[in-house]
Amino acid sequence: MIGWSGNIWPNSETFQVDGQDITVYYQIWKDGVTNFPGQGDSISAKLCYKLSQQSEYVEVEMPYFGEVGNNDEYSEVIPDDFFAENDIVHFYCEGYDSTDGTYSYGTDQNGAGPFTAENPGVYYIGSPTSIDVTVTFQVNMSLVSPVYDVSVAGTFNDWASGIIILTDPDLDDIYTGDYTIPEGSNHYQEYKFINGIDWEYIDNRSFIVDDSSPAQILPVVYFNNENPDDYTSQDVTVTCNVDVSDSASAGCIFDSLGIYGSVAPLDWDWGVINNPLAEVTPDILWSGEILFPTGSWKYVDFKLGRNGMDLEAGFGENHSFTIDDSSPTQIISCVYGTMGPVSAVDDGVICSNEIVINNYPNPFSSSTTISFSNTKSIKDTKINIYNVKGQLVKVLEVTSYELRVGETKWDGKDENGKSLSNGIYFYKLQAGSDILINKMILLR
Template sequence: MRNKSKFLLLILTIFSISFYAQSIDFEYVQTIDQVAEYRFSSFLKKNNKIYISARGGIEEYNIDTDGSLNLNSRIKIFDFSKAQIFDNLLYLAEAEYGDNSSKISIIDISGNEMIKVDSLLVNTPVIMNMKVNEDYILYSKSGSTLATLVDKETLETITTLEVGAQYTLIGNYLIFNMLNAATDEGALCVWDISNPLEPVEVDFSIIGDLQFIYYYYVHNNLLYVCRSNDIVIVDISNLTNMEIVGRVDNIPQYDYYYIPSCRIYENMLIFNDGNNYFWFYDISDPANPQFIARKTELKTSGSVQKNNFIPYSSYLYTVSHWGNIAQLDATMLPQIEVIDEYGSGGMFNLFNTYSEPFLIYNNFPQYRYFNSNEDSPQVHKMEPAFYGLGYVASNEDYICYMTNPEIGLNYLRLYSCNEEEIILENEIQMSSYCYYVYLENNYLFLRNSADDLEVYEILPDYTIEYVQDIYLGEDPSLLQKPDETFSNNIFISYEQGDLKYTSVRENTPPFSEIANFQLNIGESIYNRMYILEADKLFLAKYNSLQPDQYCLCQYTYPNTLESLDELTSENIIKPIGNFLWGKDEDIYETEVVFYTWQNDSIEFIGDYDFGIDVTDNIMLPERNKLYVVGRYQLDEYNITLTANQPNEVPSYELTLQNHPNPFNPSTTISFILPEPASQVKVNIYNLKGQKIRTLSRNSLQQGEHSLIWNGKDHENNSVASGVYLYRLQVDGKTKATSKCLLLK
C-alpha cells in the first residue's frame, strides 16, 4: 500500500504541471440577432397583450390602438413549448431543457415585462400537454397516457391520472377523450378532481366515430373538439350532463388529416388544416353550422402550420411556420387582407460565412448580414427565397448562392460588397438547381445533381460565362483555404465508394491536376479534410454510431501526409481560426470545447457553456471576436487567450474537492456555492480533454453541496484507472477545477 501511495503522489505531482499551457476566456458582449420558430406554438392574449411561445423564445407584444404589435419583452427558451395563462401568471412548458429533461416555468405577466418567478424540472424530453386551474398544474410526458398533477403552490406532485394525451381543465372538471370499447366509438369523459386522490366520473358522452382529438377550445359555454376530420360542438353549461349540439363535418375540399385549432370571431368559426387553407363557418346556430368559404389568400412569409388564431377588436392575428405574425382585417372576413406582419420567424441554419466586414448567416427564407465593425450592428435582410436557399460562398470580391424564388425556377444570385453594404448585382436563371456553390478568385464552381462541378467565369458586368465541367467522383467540394495560402491552387475533395480523396489542381483553366491523395494515415481512413495552414491539415472521420476520429497532420506539398497527433471524441470537432471547437451532436447542446493545434499536438484549452444550442461559430482572431450562432440566437463574445506559466494548470479559488481520492469505484465531489444558482454542472474529462461525464443539479441554494461520480462514462461504462480533471460550472461559467485519481 505504501508503494501505491508513492505512485499516487508521483502521478498527481506530474499532472499538476503538465495538463495544458493555454486557456481561453470568453466575455459576453451582446446579442446581435434572435428569432423564433412559430410552429407548434401557443398563441395567447391577456388584456391588450399577445403572448406567443415558440421555439427559441416566448414573446410578449403590446397591441396598439390601430392593432399593430410592438415587442415588449422576450424570454429565451430552447425548443417546443406550450403555455397557458391563469390570472396574472403564464405557465410555460419548455422541451429539452438539457440532460434530456423539460421545465415548467412560471412567469409573472402583471408588470411592464415578463419575469420568471419559479420553475419545475420534469424528467422527460417533451411535455406533450399542460393545463392549469386554480389549484393544480396537470402535464403529460411524451409517449405517456399518464398525466401528472402538481400542487401550484408547492410544486409538489400529488398524483398521476390515466387520461391519455389530450385533455383540458375547466375549473375542477377534467375532460379527456376515451374509447368506448363496447361500440368502438370516441367519447368524452368528465372527472371531478376536487379531491384529486379520488377523482369521480360525472359524465361520459359518445361523440361519434373514433378519431384522434387534437385541440379543445371553449367559447361561451360551448366546447369545440377539433378531431382528425371534424369539429364536435358540445354544450358544457352542465358538465355533469354534456350535450352534443352540432358538428362541422363533410368539410369541402378537406384532404388533410387533422384540424389543429379553431377560433370564433363574432358568429364565425375559423379553422385551418396546418397549411395556408382557412375554412369559415357561420355558427349563429351551433346546431346547424353553415359553410361560408375556403380561402388560401394568406400571403405571409411562410405557411400557417399547427397554430391557432387570436381575435381582438376588428383584427385577427395568426402565425406561420417559417414566417411571422400576421395581422388580418377581421371586418373583411372571409376575405383575407393582411395589414402587416410582425416578429422574426424562422431559425438560423448552417452555411454561414464571413466576407470582410460582413458576417452572413442563413435565416430561411433569406440570408441576413451585419457589419462586424459596428459597435451595435444593424441586421440587414437579403432577398427572400421561399422554395430553396443554397450554400453561400464568398471571397473578397463576390458573394453568391443558389435559390428557388418560385417552384421550378432556379437562380444564381451574385452580389458585390463594399465597407457599407452588400449589393445584389445580378440574378441569373440557371437550367438546374445547384445547392453547393464555391468561389476561387473570379471563377464560380457549381455542384450539380450529377456531381459534376460546373465552372463559370464571373465577368466584370456580373454575368457569367461557362468554362468547363470537372468530374472526379461523388460529393465534390472545394476546400476552404486560409488567407494567402496556396494562392495558385485549389483543393477538391470527393468520394469514390467508401474512400475519400483530395485532388490538388491549378486554380486557372483548365484546372490541371497536380497531385491526388487518399485521406488515410496508416490504417486509419478519414472522410473530411480541413486546411489549417500551408503545412498543417486536420482530418476527421465522422461516424454516426461510434466516436469520431481526428488527426492533426504535417502536410508536405503536394501529396504527403504525416500524423502529428490523434484524438477520438464523442464531440463533432471542426477548425475555427487558430483553434478547434467541438460539441456533442445533440442539437440542444449548449457547451463547446476548445482545442489548440499550434504546438503540433491537439491540446484541450477550455470549455464554455454559451447558454444557447450552438450550431456554428465564426471567429475573427485579429479582432479577438467570436460570434456564436445558435438555432435562434446569435451572440458576440470577446475572447482572451492566456498563456499560462510554462506547463502549469491555471489556479482557481479552491471551492471543490472530492473524497476519497484516490477512489474505487466511486467518489463524492463536494463544492461550496457563495450564492444561489439556477444550474450547476460538474464536467469530468480525461487527460486528452475529452468530456466523459456530466453531473448536474438545478436550483441550488447557497452553501455546501455534493455529487457522486461512480467512475462511469455517459454510456454507463466503467472508465480506466488514471487521473481525471473535473470542472465546476455555475450557471454556465467555470468556477473551479480539481483532479481525482481512479485506482483499481
C-alpha cells in the first residue's frame, strides 16, 4: 500500500497562462520501495483533468520523472490547446499500487487536498503579462540570527536559489533586490526568501504581477513571517517554583532538579543537569531563576529533569508558559508531573523596596501569621492568597495600619472555610501602586 502521495505542483487555486502547457508534478512514497534508485516496483501514477463545464476527465499516465529524497516523482502536461483564457481546469493525481490494488490521492505543496474526481484541484487560465515588469522584493531580517547571503527564488526563475541576491544598503536589516519578469509571463507568481541555504519554512508567498506599470514594489515582510511581538523586548528573569510534594510522597527521590526546554538558556540536553533548581523545603518545594535575554522567543515549552533524567512525563508532554516582558521579573509555578500550561501568580509583579512582608511559621500546619512593615501608611488594603496554579483561594482584609506595621493570620482554609491541601501558596500584598508577593508552605 502506498504510504503517502502529494507535493503536487503547481499548487491548486493558482493562475496559469493561456498558450502555455501546464506541467504537473506528483510524488509518491512507499516504505521499502520508493527509497531505492529508479521507479518503485508496482507503483504508477495518473493525471486526470477536465474543464469545469465538462463531465468527464481526461486520464493520462504520468511517466516516472526522478527521485526526490525517498519519493518517486512523476510528471505530465496539460497541453495548452486544451484550455483558453478564462477557463477553469479541474485536476487530480492518482497513485496506484498493483501489489494490493489500492489507490492514493495527492495533496499539493500547500497541503490542500487530497484531490479527487469529486474534490478536484483548480487552475485558473489567464492572459500573460503584456510588458516587462521589474519587481522589488523586500524582507526584514532583524529577527534572524545569523544572517547569511539573502536571496529570493520563485516560479519566475524556476526556484533557482542564490541567484537573485538581496542587499541591505541602509543597514536597517531590510534586504531588497530587483528582478525583471519578462513580457508573456504568468501574472500569478510564487516565491520564498532564503538565508544562506535555509529556505523559509512557511507556505509559498505569492503575488500578482501588475503589468499596468513597468515597476512594482512588494511590501516589506519578516523572514518566515516572524512577528516582533513574539520576542521579548527586555531581559526577563523568571522565577520557577515547583511543588514536588505529591511525587515525593509517592516515593520519587529528588536528589536534584533541573529545567530543560525550548528557549535559550534552556535546552533539551539531558546529558547534564541544566539550569538547576534549589531545594527550598525538602520533598516540598524547589525553586530557581532563569534569565531570558532581550529578543527571546516568548513561548516556552519545558520539562523538569529529576536527577538529570527525563522522568517527569512521556515524550512530547511538556509544561508551557508565555514570557511576560511587561516587567523584568515573572513568577511561574507548577506541580511536578502535572503537564500543560503553567500559571503566573501575578502579571507584572512589582517588588517594592519600601515594603517588607513575611510569614511565620513557614512551613506551617494549623495557622501562620503574615506580617509586614513599610515606609508608607496602609489603609484598607488586603492580602490575596493563591494556590500553585495561580487560583485565588482566600482574601484577608487588612485595615487602618497607620503605624505602618501590621499582621494578619491565615488558618489554611479557603473562602468557604474548607481546609486546603498541603502545598505551596503565595500571598500578595498591595499598598497603593506597590505590590509584593511571597510564598509559604502548608504542611499538616
